[in-house]
Amino acid sequence: MKILAVDDDPIILELLTQFVASFGQHTLLTASSGPEALDLLSGDNAQTFDCFMLDIQMPVMDGMELTRQIRALPAHAEAPIVMLTAMSEKRYIDGAFGAGASDYVTKPFDVVELKTRIEVIDRLVRNRKPKNTKIFAANTLNEQLRADADFIELHAPISLHDVENVIECNAMENYVAQLSRSSLFGSTVFAFSIRKIDGFHNALSAAEFKFLIEDIAEIISDTLTGRQFLMSYAGNGTYVCITESGWRPDMERLTDQVNLYLNRAHIISNTGQELHPRISTGAAIRLVWKSGDQILNALGQAQSSAEAAAEEHERLKTDFFQFGRTA
Amino acid sequence: MTAAAKLEIPGLDRIRDRFVDMLGDRKTTIAQHALAAWDGKTADDINANLTAARATLHLIAGTAGTVGFPELGHSALHCEQEIIDHLDGPDAVLAVCPGEIIWRIDDFVASCNKITA
Structure with a gap:
């Protein structure tokens, strides 16, 4: 799973980098602000991520606005977005979910809880991938098959x-x-x-x-x-x-x-x-x-x-x- | 203790050292803004300095516990919460900086000094 973590605190980014590297086959990239994250997601060299971990309160662009902008990108409309939330930010949780967040973890991190959450997201991402592959394969077939692939x-x-x-x-x-x-x-x-x-x-x-x-x-x-x-x-x-x-x-x-x-x-x-x-x-x-x-x-x-x-x-x-x- | 409870972030010592290095500058920033708020003459001036102190306290509250300083993290969180309560409360329009916030920040800075000494 390829994860993008966005936080203005370098200590948080370092903790997440070390932690994610310590288990599973995950790759974690980091950005220290919303605009820096959006740069990674747009332009000719735009990257695709399976999951996002976003701080709620950041200067320039907060995590809720960043969530909205990520959700507006077709490649990431369905990607799990986990908000990294300090105890003092509980009041922003509703807004974060309303903006499109999928889950939240509270800072300071409980290592066991964080590991469990990442494993749950990993399973979710793996379950979604076959569906995308089928839709991609169906694109080469006729109109009827395409319609079937779009069946809800x-x-x-x-x-x-x-x-x-x-x-x-x-x-x-x-x-x-x-x-x-x-x-x-x-x-x-x-x-x-x-x-x-x-x-x-x-x-x-x-x-x-x-x-x-x-x-x-x-x-x-x-x-x-x-x-x-x-x-x-x-x-x-x-x-x-x-x-x-x-x-x-x-x-x-x-x-x-x-x-x-x-x-x-x-x-x-x-x-x-x-x-x-x-x-x-x-x-x-x-x-x-x-x-x-x-x-x-x-x-x-x-x-x-x-x-x-x-x-x-x-x-x-x-x-x-x-x-x-x-x- | 279970295997799960023993889980620890690799390289934590190095991250802890970096946290302590940064704590020196961060505590100074917080103390400067707290003093500026205490000396502030207008509500805007006081609130701007309390907001700046809160932002740095917020960073410490979010990581101190994970790198091995849970009490410092709680102390930062309490300071942050008192500032939030004041800024969200009716007294935020007054040119008054509550003494309780300054005493609490003073205690917090003293705790930081013990770690950075």
Whole structure:
């Protein structure tokens, strides 16, 4: 794995260089500022990295802005970005995830923790590589094969990088897993699920389906404007959200608001057909008193309850129309 | 002790020496900004010097623990946090530099002196 570490403290860069060199077959390059890092990523001699480790607070360009700029580069839109965070910077964590960070480690480094994180990222990068290779191979085949290579599984999470406060699915897991005890008191997870998602998935091309997921994410994000939240698309038409601010969302009201905005949005497919997506919401689950796996399970519960609500909505509609037809 | 707990960064002695070398200049920078903040006549002047001291404290807080000086790291973190609390608080608009911050930084500089001596 080829890693770029960016930090304005030469001691941190030296520690990371020595540490990464001591295990695995990894190569670590360093930069002491955001602009220096971007120089390595652009121009005729642009380099490609598998993973980034970025300090949050740096002069000239902070780690959040650098994350945004790295994410805007097609070659690195999906690369794991780990923020190197001092204890005093916990307040910036939400912003860093919102900008596209995948995970964070706290300085001063715990060597064992750092090693574990790098191993997890290494596995993630290795799992992604075969997929890229297949897509590359498919480029030499005909149009149909290309279309197949671009196929998006209904249940697969999709990375949405251009929507405010939307983070990757694995970043959401990392974020939730590291919430402090005090943060858990004010935290609630909840989810939105697109009704009849399989119908949209069957009818639309992969690109159209992704645009639909992006458009709806944007509408949900706009609806939640003014609230502190992070959101992730978990696949199967479901968006999982977390708020840490103590806000207890009124899910019925939220459903109505999002559906009202969806109604006004006029989402059109490539063939000019107007789509009419609507969402359902599940239960808002508070994280207080939860610990360890229970916290991650709460994300799953929020997702399942929203998907169940979407199915229930369709079932009730069908039952209503079939009422009286059977003997 | 488990095998994992014994994990250590190779070349740590050399990095520790470099940290101690840099600590000499860094403590001087912090002390100079703390004194300038204490003598500051305007809120802007005081806040600018506290911000500069905070930036250097931040660097020390981020590495001291890993190179073998955890207490110094905690001390730097407390100083940094007090400055952040002051700059984020209602008194930041006043031309006042809280004495608690200066005493804490004074203790911190004394701790640095023991290491760099």
